[in-house]
Every structure is written in structure tokens, then in C-alpha cells.
Amino acid sequence: MSDLIKKVDQAWLQPSERFIKRRAMRAAFMKAILFGCASLSVLVTLGILYVLLSESWAFFREISILEFLTDTQWTPLFEDAHFGILPLLSATLTVTGVALSFALPAGLILAIYLSEFASNSIRETVKPFLELLEGVPTVVYGYFALLFVTPLLQQLMPNLAGFNLLAPGLVIGIMILPYTTSVSEDAMRAVPNQLREGAYALGFNRMQTAVRVVVPAALSGITAAFVLGMSRAIGETMVVAIAGGQNPNLTFNPTEGAAAIPAYIVQVSMGDLPHDSMGYKTIFAAGLTLFLITLAFNIIGQLLKRRFREVY
């Protein structure tokens, strides 16, 4: 009887070699699958980069980079074709500028309020609502800009064009608000309490503490939030495609309509461009430009974010 118990115990406590081997194999297999999933995202990014580069290469063999960057007209589909990215770039930058000039102050004020002033219960109520803004499909934002914000602004500014950069800029500002707010709030909350207590000890009130101590201490994190928000605004497609107009127009005036880079890509993709035609290649050259700009801003944003983490 006791022999039997001993045997059973042994079987339990010392698994057979076969079992150990199988377990190791299973672990290795799972690891391989997980690694595959993880590398998939990297591979996809590399694949996109490869397609962008190879198709743009075909474009830049016919159009010099100098012409691409300096020509002030963008009319690739018309008879008198020009391939200057500047009109598209100016619209993209103008929209981004408008978006940031709204999202920067609003996001900062919101973040200061949520991090330094709001009670826990208010913060817990407001944050889900902010995050809800992030969940709205961008096409809805686009029509919101076109059918609601533009007519509203036209009441104030009768000369505002039907398609303009102001309305999509403001709407994109609203769109990136949750993002910039939550990242900068995180940065502010990461500021150690000793700093705040020190400030109070010196006789600062809450406002002074927030503005003179917490914000400067979290500045690199806040900057990162806005740089990341900016790269999101630059790449935003549906809103500018719907409400910004589709006419390449070299202007920094937000009351005029102009095609931004993503809007152009949407517009030409709607017709049926033959593979290998010049119009087809412009999509990739424009896409590459957009990719490089957002990549640059993302890298800067990440660097800033890391820097602020190292401080404490």
C-alpha cells in the first residue's frame, strides 16, 4: 500500500523526461509564435517603407528632388504637369498650425486642471469623456468640420471660403486634444510631490505651484505630448480631405481652401490611375514626404519623452 503511494508520489514530483521535453518544446513553440506576432508589426512597417521608397525612386528618376522641393505648382494630372510639393506642404503645415494653436493652450489648461486641481471624482468623470472624443471616427469629424464648423465660422467671417483650412484645423485640434491632454497630464503627475510640497512651504499657492513649478518640471513631457499630437495632426486624412478642399494652393492663409498631402492622396486614388503612370507615382512621393515628416516628429517626441523620464 505505502509502496503504491510512494510510486504515485514519485510520478507526480518527478515528471518523466518525455514530459519535460514536451513541455520545453511547447514553450519554444509558443515563444516562436509570439515572436512572429511581434515581428509582424516591424515587418509591416519595413514593407511599407520599402514600397514607399521603391515607388518614389521611380518618381524621382523622372523628377529631380530639387524640382519636387522648389516648384510652386502641383498639377500632376493636368496637361501642363508640375510636381512641386510646396502647395501641398503649405496646406498640411497650415492645418497643423491651426490645430496646435487650439490644442496647445486648451490641452495644457485641461492637463493642469486635471492633474493639479480636479478632485479624484471629477478626474474620473472627465477622462472617459475625453477618451470618447478619441473614439469618434475621423470621417465624422470631417463632416462635422464641413457641415457644422465651417457655416458657424462663416457667420463670423463672411469671407471664409466653403472649403478652408481653418475648420479642419480646429476640428483636428479637438481630435488630438485627448491625446495631448492625457500625455501631458501623465507627465505632470509624474512630478514628485516633494517639489509641490517645497513650493507650498515657500508660500506658493496652488496656481503658482502648478504654473511655476509643476509645468516647468514636466516641460519635456508636455513638449513630447504636443510633438506627438502634431505628427498625428499632420497625417490626419479624412478631415482635411472632406473639409479642407482639394485644390493645390500655395498659401499659409487658413481662411482659404487648399489640398493637404493626405487629401491629395485620397483625391487621386478615387479616379482610376493606371499603374506606372506619373499620377500613380506621385501618390508614393507624396506619401513618402508625409512619412518622413511624421517619422521625424515621432522620433523627436519619443526622445523628449525619454528625457523627461530620466530626470527623476
Add this chain to the structure above:
Amino acid sequence: MKTANTSFECLLRRTLKRMAILSVSALTLSASAAELIKIDGSSTVYPITEAMAEEFQIAEKGKTRVTVGVSGTGGGFKKFCRGETQIANASRPIKEKERAKCREKGIRFVEIPVAIDALAVLINPKNTWVDHLTIDELKTLYAPESQGKVMNWNQVRSSFPDRPLKLFGAGVDSGTYDYFTKAVVGKEHSSRGDFTASEDDNLLVQGIAKDENAIGFFGYAYYHENKDKLKAVSIVYQGNKAVAPSPETAKSGQYQPLSRPIFIYVSLNKPTDALKRFVQFYLDPKHAKDYVSEVGYVPLPKVAYEKALNNFENEKTGSAFAGGSKIGISIEELLIAKTID
């Protein structure tokens, strides 16, 4: 207000029809796979073909499904000559180059005029200064030489106010663009490049409806649907009196040079019975009369549809247009003209 009402009713009716089609096809889907007819091309012809397709699908009780895409006349022909679609909607005749592509792939087709369109020039209803434009003034607006130079209304006519111009127009892949440039600028596919050119006519409607300084052009049907938001400009041609676009002036030939025939091209590359039934349905003079006028175009005379169906059944293939769009050709001339594959 009345127009808003009718366009709403039209929309409602269409939606109901669509739901009917959906439910019918859902019922029959389980019984047998429905036959599919694929159509693509001009946004100008789209409203007619879409109306025909809807009625046809109801008449077939889900036996056949018809899909209608919008990628512009040029885009439509590209797909058509690759054999991807059975019918191409076209707001201009097929071009030499496109015909060659079709020949290469061994795709023979019948050219069928289905209606007359008054290509409309539109402005914002708040625009008080334009009541007519001459073809020369339109040329000033859209000619390639005007690019970056003609930017203000008073450059078009000195009595016009000092206001910035906001130009819109059909996209460069569309037959409407080709026809407009040929009739106005004088050379097909030649215009300035700094205007909002879109294949999406609804976007053009939006753009003009929201901007007092806007002017644009597209097929009459999209004006017909949005009469409360847009104002059509009367056109002066060769010193005659100004003529407003309308089904009547297009039919009588007064609205020159911007009234034009619009087409479907039907592939004879292994035509299915369903395709034949659809073409017969499309060219039934009664259907044509109802659905073509419903969307705002001018139906052809009865004999034209009979002749066209005859051409289809006798496989009279090829195009009657060797040298591109002809300005001011009559339908009867067109249907008996010699055709080239």
C-alpha cells in the same frame, strides 16, 4: 422649398427601393448564386444606370445583381478594356487610345447613346453679379493660360466685383472634363490646373453651395438634385441670346455647345443572358422615358432607343467617333454613322 421636398422624396424612394432589393436578394441568395453584372465609369451617367440597375434588379426578383461604380469615364474604360466590367458608363465617346486597348484584349463593344445631358455651369445662389456667361468668358476662367493669373471675378468681366474666384470642376479622369475643355477651351484635356477638380460631383455641389465666390461645372443631374443649393448660369454661344441649361433646351438643341450625348458601352466579350436582358431593359423606351427624366436628363426619341437596341442585337460594334467628341452632333446621325472597332 418644393425642390427640397421632391429631392427628399426621391431619396426616400430610392432608399426604400434599395431595401427592397436587399431583402429580395437576401431571400434568393440561399436558393442560388445571383448572376452579376459589373458596371463602372462616369459619375454623370451613374444616376441613370443606377436607377436602371435598381429597377432591373427588382424586376428580376434577385436573380441578377448589378453593381455600378464611379471612377470617371477614363477609369471606367480602363476597367472595361481589361475585361473587368461588362458595361462602361461614359460621358464622352471612347478615345482612340482606349479603343486600341480594347482591341488588344479582344474586347468588342457596342456604343449606345442613352440620354442627352446639359453640362451645367453652376454658381452659388448668393452670387448676384453673374446672370450669364459667354463661352469666351468661360474660356478665360478655365484656360491653361489663366493658371495663377485669372484669380479674381473682375478679370472675367470688368463689371464683375473685385472678389476672389473659387473654381471647381469635374475631375480630369471624367468625360465631363474632356467635353468641357473641348467645347470651351477648344482642346480636349487642356485646362488650368489650379482648380478643385474632383470625380466626386457631390463634393463639387458642397463646395459651390458653401462659397459665394465659387463657380464650377458638372452634369445636369447633380444640379437637378440640388436646385435649392445652386444656381445654373445661362450660356451665350456665338452671340446668340443666353440659354439656361434644362432638359428642354438640351432637347431642342438651343443649349449649345454644352449639351451632349452620354453613353454606355456594352462588352460583347461572352455576353451573358442577364447582360442582354439588362440592355433590353435599359433601352426599353418606356423605362428610358421614366428613369432618365427622373434623374434630370433628356431621354432620346423613341426611335433612337429602338435603333440602339437593334445595333446591340445585330452586334454593330465599334465607335462612331474617330476624332474624339463632336460638338453638336444629332443622335440620329450618330446611330447610323459608320463605326470603327
